[in-house]
Each structure stands twice: as structure tokens, then as C-alpha cells.
Amino acid sequence: MSEHNPDTAFAGVSRLRGRIFGSLAKAASWLGVVVLAWLLFMVVVDAFGLTAASTDWYLGALVGFGAPLATYSAYLYWKRPDLRWIAVRATVIPPAGLIFAGAIFVLFLVFEPFFWFLYYTIAVLPAVAVYGHFATRDDTRAPLAAGFVGVVGLVIGYFVEPLILIMPLPWIMLVWVLVVPAGALIAYRQAPEDRQQQVTILGTGVAGGVLASYLGPALIGVTPDTAVILYAATLLPVAWYNGAVLANDRSAWPGLLGPVVALGAIGGGIVLGGLVGTTGPEPVLDWQFLTSAPSTLPANAGLFPAIVGSVFIIAIVAIVSFVVGVGAAIYLEEYAPQTGVGGTITRIIRVNIANLAGVPSVVYGLLGLGLFVNLIGMGLGIVLVAGLTLSLLILPIVIISAQEAIRSVPEEVREASYGMGATRWQTIREVVLPRAVPGVLTGTILALSRAIGETAPLLMIGAATTVFRPPTGFASQVSAMPLQVFYWSFHQKSAFRELIAPAGVVTLLVVMLSMNVLAIYLRNRYEQQA
Amino acid sequence: MDRDGDGPSLDRRNFLAGVGSAGAALVAGCTSRAKKDQFELEGDIEISGSSTVFPLAEAVAEQFMINYPEVNISVKSTGSGGGFENHFCPGASQFNNASRAITDGERDLCGENGVEPIELTVATDALTVVANNNANWLDCLTVDELRQVWSRDGPETWAAINEDWPDEPIKRFGPADTSGTFDYFREAVLGEEHDHAKDYEPTEKDNLIVQGVQGSEFATGYFGFSYYYNNPDSVTAVPIDDGDGCVEPSVKTAKNGEYTPLSRPLFTYVAKDALAEEHVAEFARFYIEQSGNQELVADRVGYVPNTEAAVQSQLETLEAALEEVS
Structure with missing residues (x-):
């Protein structure tokens, strides 16, 4: 041995x-x-001003927070282990819905609801209807017909829009644009065959939306429009998930208590801490901070315009870098010549893209300033320039990660596709891309979460130090979260340096980590499918 | 009439009722698309320029936008010179803050682009010389001593300036040469015949100067009064003797003119043509009016407010320019 x-x-x-x-x-x-x-x-x-809280506050808060959570977890663990994932999903859906509602809210800041209402009604809806009509008959011309109808609708909308002088109330438009399609989707997914039940689900969903527009203002003091957005993004998904779980297994109801327990634990912690503790924490990062404009008074300072600015910039970066980056990667991997003189050029381009990924971000800032501001003549420090400059910054990373993802699709799979008589386009669309999607998405989102934290390029293109209002279009002056944090951390008042700047850092980190979580989620989801 | 039987006709009636009530609801729920004209002023204003004046401009802008919610102001901290060159003179901003007067070169540059700058004084700064809290021996500096400390190729130790002081090398922390504060200090203290010391730690950030000075008993630095006003315990302000005894920097001594030669005016420049727009003109007026506001300028930001007479004379300058463009 x-x-x-x-x-x-x-x-x-x-x-x-x-x-x-x-x-x-x-x-x-x-x-x-x-x-x-x-x-x-x-x-x-x-x-969160945690040093201000006394020890007894922490004890009280720990008991108030921990007791319900521990009881519930123990119950699930010993009695109903089959409900674990239902509880986790049920708990995650409401906060995710709130974030989604925030994103919709920001969208409506740029494009007024009427814009959505008009184009949804005369372009998107007819296009979807035409697509459905052709697709149910297995007619391959479905995308073509739908595209044609959609474009015609857009053109008509463009000319008709200035002529329309009255519009429905905003909340009615939101119900039509958000709640009706969401309800229809739920009805279709829940009861694909049963017409009667579909109508019931859709009717209930829409009625709930109308109800929300009246109850929202009365109960929590939001505008009817906000109430409808919250309803469509948060309450509807929750109702859908809970309904689906119960319809599947009526005895699964304890799993759906997850969000109630979580909310109760947070509330219990705050209440018990307040009862027992002599002094509680003094959080800087609260609702006021997230929804206020910057101020010269620390008590009023907020991050709202910078948060919205970051979202705007990232939206542009996502679209530009995804389309251009993935396109370039597909070309380099699938179409570009690999041998001869052309192959040498391809190799040179590849090496250069890899090198560009290592160029300092300040240099990209200067490039953005020279290219977009000085040469093309866009404005200093506007949303569009900020978005395009950051797109340039992460483009090499997106291209490289997309290339890796495409290259990791086995050559045998391609050969098999060609062997069955598929064209190169069919092979790319049906075989290569579906397998490459997880890698492409992960790489893109990780690159985006780098872009959202960049400060130097934004300083270079003359982004504002302080803006008091969120941007309202692509030509608006913009600030971003990292810029605002940068400014606060050198502020002449110590409260800004020591309290407000950390609150900004935490907000930025939460946004970045959420994006990374989304990347992991998408990768796992698509990997299971592939 | 009943050709289709009872069922279908009932359906049609229901259908008509449904369409009718939906249409009625839509008509009742309609509203005019015309913009509600409840705010008299709207538009964008961009402000660039000095990082010294920045906190003041930010505070004024914040106040103005409470009164006029449809006006959107963005403030950029670019340095006086950087603001003139890259933002104001090319026409990208309507206001440029400056912690020194505009130079002839900058005036020419603006002229080439058809921008005519109107100079407005918005506050007074008391440029503050600071020392470490433990440096008790440094209780006063004459202007001549200050000049020696900051001259290029000047004395290297404190003892070389005044033999009562320790025989230790001088550690200097100050603003970078892109700063208006640097320009003003060189002009007011060093004059034509002396160059500014090269042997110092230049930075754009006041709190880095403070950190440097906190790090050594033999360090000194200078920056705008606002930072010292907001952090009075971090370092010690050194009184300056301009021939009439030692004077400490404060809102009071700068206001009554005792704190010389380091109290300096702070400016904002507005592009004359931009004043034709009503919201720009109104903001310029508000900026000047607020420059006399003790609570805002002194208590909140830490500069010396304009006197009543100064506010009046600045308003007259502005109104004269407004006359010409309207």
C-alpha cells in the first residue's frame, strides 16, 4: 500500500x-x-449612517429582522423543501418589477406617452396582427408583411402626428400601451387554447389597471400615470406568477409568502430597532436621495438626474455596441477571408482590436471630443456624444468576447449544417448564433457595466458637473453617477465628501451588480436552452 | 329583423353598447395636446468656468430653478481659462465664471467667434494662506515673506526667511497653473519680477492641498476662502501683514477692505447676444441680485457678498447691455 x-x-x-x-x-x-x-x-x-445607531438598536433590529426570516426559512427547509425556488422567485419578482417600472418611467421621460400611444396603435399593433395572420397559416412571408405594415404605420404616424390636437388622458394611453398587451401575453401563455379564459384574464388585467389609476393616487399618492406603470410592471407579473403557481398546485401557497415575509422582516427590524434602540442609523441613501436633484445643501442632495443620465447613456451604449460589435465579430469570424492577403489583413485587424481594448479610457474621451464634438459638430457634453464615446470604449471588448463565443461553436456543427445543404446565412442564423448567444450576451453586459462606471471619457467630452434635471432627449446636457460621485468626493463641505459621496458609490455599485446578475441569469437561461 | 335569430342580435346590441361606452369613455378621457403655458420662462442655460466660482454658480442656479421649473441649467467646472477657450468663446456656454479678469487673448478669441463677453462681479474671495495646526511659530506673514516663500529659486528653508523660524525645508502645496487662483496669486503677491515657485505640489483640488498641509508642520499652501470657511478646523489660516498689521482672512475683513492684497473679485462673463433670450437675461439679473445675499454667498458657499452699491452698479451694467440687444 x-x-x-x-x-x-x-x-x-x-x-x-x-x-x-x-x-x-x-x-x-x-x-x-x-x-x-x-x-x-x-x-x-x-x-447608511450605521455608526449613528446604538448597540441596542442593532440587537432589536436583528431580532425583528431575523426572527421572521429564520422561522420561514426553517419551515421551508424542514417541511416544504420543494417550495424553495418558488419562494425565491416570488421574493425576487416584486423588486425586479419595481426596477423595471423605473426603467419604463425613464423611457416616458424621453418620449412622451402620446408618442408611444400613436406609434403603438398605428404601427406596432397592425404589424403584430399581420404577422400573426401570416404565421398561423405557416406563410414564410410573415416577417416581410409585418415589416411593410410597420413601416407604413411609422410613415403615416410621422405625418399625422402634428395634426392631432387632442389625446386621451395619459393614464388611458398607458393602459392601452402597457396593460393591454401585457394582459394579452399573460392570457395567451396561461390559456393557449381556452378563448373564454383568455377573455377573463385579459378583462381582469385591464380592469385592474383602470382600478390602479384611481386607487394609486388615493392610497399612495402617486399620479395615475405612475400608478398604471407600477401596476403593469410589478402587480401584473406578481399576480401572473402567483396565479400560475396556484393553478398548478394549490398546496404551494406557503412558497408565495416569501415577499410578505421579506417585507415583514424589514418592517419588523425597523420597528423593533426603533422601540428598543436609543438612536437609529441616519441613512443618507434613502428615497429622497434617489429622487432629488443635486443641491448645495447636504440634506437636500440627490442623485436622480445622474441616475437617469447614466441610464440614458447606457441605453445608447447597449444598442450601438451590441449592433456594431456583434456585427463585426460575425464578419471577422464567419465571412472575412482567413487565408492569403485578405487573411493577413484580417489578422492585423484582429490584433489591433485586441490592442484597442487596452487603450486607456481618457484616450477614448479625447477621441470622442475630437470626432463627435469638433469634427461632426455635436454639442459638448450631450447624451448622444457621451453614449457614442463610451460605445467606442467598450466596442473592442464586445467584439472580442463575441468572437470568442462564435469561435467556441464547434466546427463539426457548422460542417453538419453545410452538409445538409444549408447556406452560410442559414448556418449562421440557425446554428451558430443560437449557440453563441449566451457568451455574446454575457460579454456585452459585463462590458456595459464597465462603461457605466467610467468617469474620465465623460470629463473629456465636457459633460456637466451638475445638472439639476434628468435629460429629456439625446441632445440634453447630461451628468452621470460616477461624475457626480467624483465631484462630491472633492466638495468643500465635509458632509458631501464623507456621507453623500459614499451613498452615490453604493447606488452605482448596486446598479453595476444588478447588471452583472442579469448577465449571469441570461447566460444560464440560454445555456439550458442550447 | 329577427332573421339571424335572438342570439346574434343580442350580441350585436352588446357589441354596439360596448363600443359606444368605450367611445364615450375615450371622449371623456381626452385632453388637449397643447402645452400648458403656466411658466413664463423656459429654456436651457449652460455655465462653464472657474472651479472657485462653481459652488456659487451652483447655489444660484439651484435657487433660480426653484422659481422657474421650466428652465434647465447645467454647471460645468472647467477652470477659468479652459471655460473661455473650450466652452464660452466657441459659443457652447452662455456664462463663464472666472476667478480672474478675462485676458486680452481670450477677448480676441471670443471676438473671432462673434461672442462679446459682459463682465459681472458676483462676489469677493479672500485667498487664504494656510499652515499646519501645530505650526504655532507661523503666526503671521508679511507680504514680502509670502513672496519669498513662493518665489522661484527662493529660500529653501523657513530659517532662511526669518531666523526665528525652524531650519526646515519649506513644503509647498498650491493650485495648478491652469487655475485662476494661481494667476491671481502670482499677480498680487509675486508681481512682474518674480516667478512662481516650481518646487511645489500643484493640484486642482483644495482638499488635496489641505491633506498635504496637514501632513507636515513645515508645510504651507493657499486656496480660495470657501474651502477654509467650510473646514476651519482642518488647517490654520495665516494672517497677512500688508503694512498695517496682521489681518486674518474673514468675510468681514475682506468686505471692509482690510484683507489686502489677497482679497479678489470673482466674475462671471455672459455672452451679450445670449441676453436677447429672456430666460438668460432673467438668470443674469438673478445672479447679480443673489450676489448681495449674505445667506447664500457667505453662509452657504463661503465668499464675501457684494455690497448694495456693487449690486446696483452691476445691475446697471447688465441693463445697459440688455438695452442694446433688445
Whole structure:
């Protein structure tokens, strides 16, 4: 047996160096983790004013928060382990819905609801109807016909729009644009065959939307428009998920208590902490901070215009870098010549793209300033220039990650497709791209979350230090979260440096981490499908 | 009449009723698309320029937008010179803040682009020389001593200036040469015949100067009064003797003219043609009116407000320019 014992089998070989290397590697990774954790901890402590709270507050809050959560978790763990994932999903859906509602809200800041109403009614809806009509008859001309109808609708809308002098109330338009299609989708997915039930689901959903527009203002003091958006993005998905779970298995109801327990735990923590504790925390990062404009008074300071500005910029970056980046990657991998003179040029281009990924962001800022502002003559510091400049910045990363994803599709799969007589276009569309999508999406979203934290390029293109209102179009002056944090961290008042800036950092980190979570989620989802 | 039987006709009646009530609801729920004209002023204003004046412009803009919600102001901190060159003179901003007067070169540049700058004084700054809190020996500096400290190729130790002071090398922290504060200090203290010391740590950020000075008992630095006003305990302001005894920087001494030669006017420049737009003119007027506001200029930002007479004379300058463009 002795030859199985590694210590004696290799008695003549020193394992010291290997051990030292192993422990050094371990120390290096722990150093990184500890330093990052410490940084995050400090920032969170400042952002939520945790040092102001007394020990008894923490005890009370811990009991109030922990007790319901622990009870519920224990119940699920011992009694109903089959409901774990239902509970997790049910808990995640409401906050995700709230974030989604925020995104819709921002969209309506740029394009007024009437814009959506008009084009949805005369372009999108007819196009979908035509597509459905052709698709149900297995007619391959469906996309063509739908596209034609859609374009005609857009053109008509463009000419008709200035002539229309009255419009429905905003909340009615929102019900029509958001709630009706969402209800129809739910009805179709829940009861694909049963017409009667479809009508019931759609009717209930729309009635709920109308009800929300009246109850929202009365109960929580929001405008009817906001109430409808909240209803469509949060309440409808929750109702859908809960309804679907119950319809499937009536005894699964304890799993749906997840969000109630989470809310109760947060409320319980706050209430019990307040009862027991002598002093509570003094959070800077609260609803007021997220929804207010910047101010010279620390108590009124907020991040709202910068948050919306970042969202605008990232929307442009996402569209531009995805379309251009994935297009370039497909060309380089599938179409570009790989041999001869053309192949040499392709290789040179590839090497250069890899090099461009390492160029400092300040240089891209200067490029944006020179190209978009000075040469093309767009305005200094506007949304469009900021978005295009950051697109340039992450384009090389997007191209490289998309190339990797496309290259990882096995050559045999392509050969098999060609062998069955498929054309190159059919092979790319039906075989290569579906398998490459997870990698492409992950790479793009990770690149986007780098772009959202960039400061230097925005300084270079003359983005404003302080704007008091969110942008309302692509030519608006814009600020972004990292810029605002940069400014606050050098403010002459210490409250801005020590409290407000950390709150901005935490907000930025939360947005970035959510984007990374989305990337992981999409990758897992598509990998399961592929 | 009953050709289709009872069922279908009932359906049609229901259908008509449904369409009718939906149409009625739509008509009842309609509203005019015309913009509600409840705010008299609307439009965008861009402000560029000095980082020293920036907090003041930010505070004034914030106040103005409370009164006029349809006006959107963005403020950029670019430095006085950078603002003139890249934003104001090319016509990208309507206002440029400056912590020194506009130069002839900048005036020419603006002229080439058809921008005529109108100079308005918006506050007074007391440029503050600071020392470490433990440096008790540095209780006053004459202007001549200050000049020696900051001259190029000047004395290297404190003892070389005044033999009562420690024989330690001078550590200098100050604004970078792109800053209006640097320009003003060089002009007011060093004059024509002396160059500004090269052997110092230049930075655009006041709190980096403070950190540097906090780090050594033998360090000194200078920056605008606002930062010192908001952080009075972090470092010590050194009183300056311009021949009439030691004077500490404060809102009071700068206002009554005792704090020389380091109190300086802060400006904003407005493009004359932009004043033709009503919201720009109204903001310019508001900016000047607020420049006399003790609560806003002194308490909130930390500069010296304009006197009543100064506000009046600035308003007259503005109104004269307004006459010409309207």
C-alpha cells in the first residue's frame, strides 16, 4: 500500500516549493477579497449612517429582522423543501418589477406617452396582427408583411402626428400601451387554447389597471400615470406568477409568502430597532436621495438626474455596441477571408482590436471630443456624444468576447449544417448564433457595466458637473453617477465628501451588480436552452 | 329583423353598447395636446468656468430653478481659462465664471467667434494662506515673506526667511497653473519680477492641498476662502501683514477692505447676444441680485457678498447691455 501514499512514494522529490507557491496564491486571493470587502463595508457604513445607531438598536433590529426570516426559512427547509425556488422567485419578482417600472418611467421621460400611444396603435399593433395572420397559416412571408405594415404605420404616424390636437388622458394611453398587451401575453401563455379564459384574464388585467389609476393616487399618492406603470410592471407579473403557481398546485401557497415575509422582516427590524434602540442609523441613501436633484445643501442632495443620465447613456451604449460589435465579430469570424492577403489583413485587424481594448479610457474621451464634438459638430457634453464615446470604449471588448463565443461553436456543427445543404446565412442564423448567444450576451453586459462606471471619457467630452434635471432627449446636457460621485468626493463641505459621496458609490455599485446578475441569469437561461 | 335569430342580435346590441361606452369613455378621457403655458420662462442655460466660482454658480442656479421649473441649467467646472477657450468663446456656454479678469487673448478669441463677453462681479474671495495646526511659530506673514516663500529659486528653508523660524525645508502645496487662483496669486503677491515657485505640489483640488498641509508642520499652501470657511478646523489660516498689521482672512475683513492684497473679485462673463433670450437675461439679473445675499454667498458657499452699491452698479451694467440687444 505504501506506493499510494504520496509522501513516501515521491520521497526523493521536494514538495516545499509547491507548498510555498500554493500558500502564496491563497494569500494573494484572500488579500484581494479582504481589501474589497473592507472597502464595501466602509462605503455601506457611511452611506447608511450605521455608526449613528446604538448597540441596542442593532440587537432589536436583528431580532425583528431575523426572527421572521429564520422561522420561514426553517419551515421551508424542514417541511416544504420543494417550495424553495418558488419562494425565491416570488421574493425576487416584486423588486425586479419595481426596477423595471423605473426603467419604463425613464423611457416616458424621453418620449412622451402620446408618442408611444400613436406609434403603438398605428404601427406596432397592425404589424403584430399581420404577422400573426401570416404565421398561423405557416406563410414564410410573415416577417416581410409585418415589416411593410410597420413601416407604413411609422410613415403615416410621422405625418399625422402634428395634426392631432387632442389625446386621451395619459393614464388611458398607458393602459392601452402597457396593460393591454401585457394582459394579452399573460392570457395567451396561461390559456393557449381556452378563448373564454383568455377573455377573463385579459378583462381582469385591464380592469385592474383602470382600478390602479384611481386607487394609486388615493392610497399612495402617486399620479395615475405612475400608478398604471407600477401596476403593469410589478402587480401584473406578481399576480401572473402567483396565479400560475396556484393553478398548478394549490398546496404551494406557503412558497408565495416569501415577499410578505421579506417585507415583514424589514418592517419588523425597523420597528423593533426603533422601540428598543436609543438612536437609529441616519441613512443618507434613502428615497429622497434617489429622487432629488443635486443641491448645495447636504440634506437636500440627490442623485436622480445622474441616475437617469447614466441610464440614458447606457441605453445608447447597449444598442450601438451590441449592433456594431456583434456585427463585426460575425464578419471577422464567419465571412472575412482567413487565408492569403485578405487573411493577413484580417489578422492585423484582429490584433489591433485586441490592442484597442487596452487603450486607456481618457484616450477614448479625447477621441470622442475630437470626432463627435469638433469634427461632426455635436454639442459638448450631450447624451448622444457621451453614449457614442463610451460605445467606442467598450466596442473592442464586445467584439472580442463575441468572437470568442462564435469561435467556441464547434466546427463539426457548422460542417453538419453545410452538409445538409444549408447556406452560410442559414448556418449562421440557425446554428451558430443560437449557440453563441449566451457568451455574446454575457460579454456585452459585463462590458456595459464597465462603461457605466467610467468617469474620465465623460470629463473629456465636457459633460456637466451638475445638472439639476434628468435629460429629456439625446441632445440634453447630461451628468452621470460616477461624475457626480467624483465631484462630491472633492466638495468643500465635509458632509458631501464623507456621507453623500459614499451613498452615490453604493447606488452605482448596486446598479453595476444588478447588471452583472442579469448577465449571469441570461447566460444560464440560454445555456439550458442550447 | 329577427332573421339571424335572438342570439346574434343580442350580441350585436352588446357589441354596439360596448363600443359606444368605450367611445364615450375615450371622449371623456381626452385632453388637449397643447402645452400648458403656466411658466413664463423656459429654456436651457449652460455655465462653464472657474472651479472657485462653481459652488456659487451652483447655489444660484439651484435657487433660480426653484422659481422657474421650466428652465434647465447645467454647471460645468472647467477652470477659468479652459471655460473661455473650450466652452464660452466657441459659443457652447452662455456664462463663464472666472476667478480672474478675462485676458486680452481670450477677448480676441471670443471676438473671432462673434461672442462679446459682459463682465459681472458676483462676489469677493479672500485667498487664504494656510499652515499646519501645530505650526504655532507661523503666526503671521508679511507680504514680502509670502513672496519669498513662493518665489522661484527662493529660500529653501523657513530659517532662511526669518531666523526665528525652524531650519526646515519649506513644503509647498498650491493650485495648478491652469487655475485662476494661481494667476491671481502670482499677480498680487509675486508681481512682474518674480516667478512662481516650481518646487511645489500643484493640484486642482483644495482638499488635496489641505491633506498635504496637514501632513507636515513645515508645510504651507493657499486656496480660495470657501474651502477654509467650510473646514476651519482642518488647517490654520495665516494672517497677512500688508503694512498695517496682521489681518486674518474673514468675510468681514475682506468686505471692509482690510484683507489686502489677497482679497479678489470673482466674475462671471455672459455672452451679450445670449441676453436677447429672456430666460438668460432673467438668470443674469438673478445672479447679480443673489450676489448681495449674505445667506447664500457667505453662509452657504463661503465668499464675501457684494455690497448694495456693487449690486446696483452691476445691475446697471447688465441693463445697459440688455438695452442694446433688445
